[in-house]
Every structure is written in C-alpha cells, then in structure tokens.
Amino acid sequence: MAKITRVLQTRSKLPAAKPIKKVAAKPVPARAAKRPVKPEPSKKKPSKPKTPKTRPWSSAEVYEAFSRFRHANPEPKGELEHLNAYTLLVAVVLSAQATDAGVNKATRALFAIADTPEKMLALGEDSVRDYIKTIGLYRNKAKNVIALSAKLIAEFGSVVPRSRAEIESLPGAGRKTANVVLNMAYGEHTMAVDTHVFRIGNRTGLAPGKNPLEVELGLEKMIPSEFMLHAHHWLILHGRYICLARKPRCDVCLINDLCRWPEKTVQVSPLPARGERSPRTSRGG
Ligand code: SF4
Numbered sequence: 001m002a003k004i005t006r007v008l009q010t011r012s013k014l015p016a017a018k019p020i021k022k023v024a025a026k027p028v029p030a031r032a033a034k035r036p037v038k039p040e041p042s043k044k045k046p047s048k049p050k051t052p053k054t055r056p057w058s059s060a061e062v063y064e065a066f067s068r069f070r071h072a073n074p075e076p077k078g079e080l081e082h083l084n085a086y087t088l089l090v091a092v093v094l095s096a097q098a099t100d101a102g103v104n105k106a107t108r109a110l111f112a113i114a115d116t117p118e119k120m121l122a123l124g125e126d127s128v129r130d131y132i133k134t135i136g137l138y139r140n141k142a143k144n145v146i147a148l149s150a151k152l153i154a155e156f157g158s159v160v161p162r163s164r165a166e167i168e169s170l171p172g173a174g175r176k177t178a179n180v181v182l183n184m185a186y187g188e189h190t191m192a193v194d195t196h197v198f199r200i201g202n203r204t205g206l207a208p209g210k211n212p213l214e215v216e217l218g219l220e221k222m223i224p225s226e227f228m229l230h231a232h233h234w235l236i237l238h239g240r241y242i243c244l245a246r247k248p249r250c251d252v253c254l255i256n257d258l259c260r261w262p263e264k265t266v267q268v269s270p271l272p273a274r275g276e277r278s279p280r281t282s283r284g285g
Helices: 002-012 030-034 059-072 085-094 100-113 117-123 125-131 138-156 164-168 175-186 195-203 212-222 225-241 279-284
Strands: none
Touching (some): 085 175, 100 125, 117 125, 195 212, 195 225
16 A cells, blocks of 8 residues: 555656647638649540551552553453343342352352242242352342342333432442442442452552541542542452452552552552653653
C-alpha cells in the first residue's frame, strides 16, 4: 500500500502536458480561388492506325494505266462460261462466294441440257441441286435459279431484262450480278466490283472506298468512257493474276510506277510530266 502511495506521489510531481495549439488553415488567395480547376487528362482510347492518304491519280495517269491494259490485252474476256444472256445470268448468280473455275465445272453439264428458263424449270430444283452440288451454298442457289427462271418466264417473256432494277428484282441477283450482265450481255459501261476490283481500287489508290459501291462509283468517275466496256475485265484479270491478295507480283505489274500502294515491292520513278515519253509508252505504245 505504501508502495502505491509513493508512485502516485511521484506522478503528481510530473510537469503538466502542454495544450496542443490549433493551427488555423491559411486563407486561399483570392486569385488562386478564382483560377479554374484544370481537368484531369482524359484517358483517350488509342486511335486506330490510319490508312496513309495518297496523292489521287491524275486523269493522265488513269489514261496511261488503261492504255497499257488495252495494249496488253485488247479484247479481255471474262472466265465464266456461258452460252447466252440467260446462262450468263445463272452463272453469275452461282458464282457468289465461289470461283469461276468451280462454277464452270458444274455448269458445263447443266447448261448442256438447260440453256433457257423453260428448260431449267422443267429440270426442277432437285436436279439443278445435283448438278451444282460442288458449289458453295448450292441448296439456296438451286432454289434461286428455279425462282429466277420462273420470274423471267412470267414477267419478262423469258428474256433477261436490260435494266439494273429489273435484274436486281430477280431472286439471287444483286448489284454486282446486274453490272456483269449489263456489261457482258448488253455492252453497257458498268463496273462490277468483285473482291479483286475492290482490292485494286483501294490498294492502288485509284478509287478508294469503304464498300463495293463506293469503289464502283469512284472507278466509273475516274475511267474514261473509251475504256469502260473492258475496264471491269482488265481489273478482274489484273487482280486474279498480278495484283494478288497476299503476294502481289509488283515486279511484273504493268502499272507499278503509277500504283500508290506504299507496300508495293518495286520502287520506280513516277510517270513523267506531260510531253515526256514514259519508258513503257516508248516500248509499246
Ligand atoms: S504495283 Fe503491286 S500493288 Fe500496285 S497494282 Fe501492281 S501488283 Fe498491285
């Protein structure tokens, strides 16, 4: 007990703890208070890499390119086999998402026995399906071939119509089909844009576009009328044999000096100014 008393006596001798001073907050200067608060840097999404913009083709360059195509192949031919406008229409409808070679393999026998809408209708959907079963989407395509044949008989006197709207009204026929038929069967200056033409329009910078219609309209605007009858075939053949999707053969390309593709595998000097003769023109015309 005496021990506890001593401890208490000792504690009471300790100096009293100083009271904690309260620090008043400094007033914010008027100017600083008015200063607008900086917004936090926004977290921007990384933008997509842009396709490099290239110099558009001049009309002289377009003329030069198609002159070379014409010189190399004055009468280009499509590779879809057909016997008349009707079989051409059927072949084009069958060629959607299929190769021309694959379609030809199937249609040779089919067209030998059915080269008119009446004969096709008489053959019937099941038999048509059998003939074309090596082609992708053949069930639906057989249905369309029978339906378009029936419509041709009922509404167009068994003749393939000559207007885009009428061709597009046929089952299985879209804008590309109409353009091919109008061009090949009726000599119209149309531009059918398939995968090859779409690639070339964009890659070369001749007629860039986000979809086939933009490329089609761009090409129609750029290509002089004198080349339009064959332009579609020149571009398809160029895409099929030279400007290949994966490994374009730029070294043997007729228009490699004009092409704007940054990744082309040859670097050649650009087309000389008007009045000068280009090596190609001087070589062959
Ligand atoms: S230069 Fe090459 S990329 Fe350009 S059109 Fe010719 S093949 Fe195609």
